[in-house]
Amino acid sequence: METTVKLYSLEYREAKTYSLAALFVAGNIVLPQLCHTVHMGGPTWLPIYLFTLVGAYKYGRCVGLLTAVASPLLNSALFGMPAAAALPAILLKSTLLALIAGFAAARFRRASLPLFAAVVLAYQTVGTLGEWALSGSLYAAAQDFRIGIPGMLLQVFGGWAAVNYLIRR
Known part of the structure; x- marks a missing residue:
């Protein structure tokens, strides 16, 4: 299903880039806190990626990258989740998501x-390989594919709905 939607490619020199990134970071702080109230909510629903996907797809790689880096760092500093040991892998996947989503929207x-599914599959696949290289454990690196399928589906369908219907401008 496809609809006409206005996509942007904001740059770092624009104030709107930072205000939008701040809104998406706030979403990436609130949603994980809600998900973590349920047992295994974080690993199952992968909430820290949703607003990065929406921001990068709708407003471009700059908004996406700011959201991708600030969200995990702030969540870790404020709430201890993700744990500091998990930050490199989460930052890798988050950054990949912002770059791939921004590229797909621009291209x-x-x-x-199908584009949202391809973006999620691409960042998860490359991110899993990168996490495997970082951790040395394929089992640990493949956690999102073992536990996080609901979260990936949320990203595909929720991200698509947010870009197409919830963000009308």
Whole structure:
């Protein structure tokens, strides 16, 4: 399913980039806190990535990268989640997500479910390989594919819905 949607490519020199990134970071702080009230909510729902995906896809790589880096760092500093040991892998995946989502939006200029699925599959696959290189454990690196399928589906369908219907501007 595909609809016409206005996509942006904001730059770092624009104040709007920082205000939007701050809103998406706030979302990436609140949603993980809600998910962590449920047993295994974080690893299952992968909430720290949703607003990074939406921000990068709708407003470009700059908003996405600011959100991707600030969200895990602030969550870790404020709430201890993600744990400091998990930050490198989460920052890697978050950064990959911002870059891939920003690229897909700029390249294809549309927001379809297959594109969102491809973005999520791409960042998770490359991120898992990177996490494997960081940790030395394929089992640990593949956790999102073992436990986080609901979160990946939330990213695909929720991200697509947010970009297409919730953010009308």
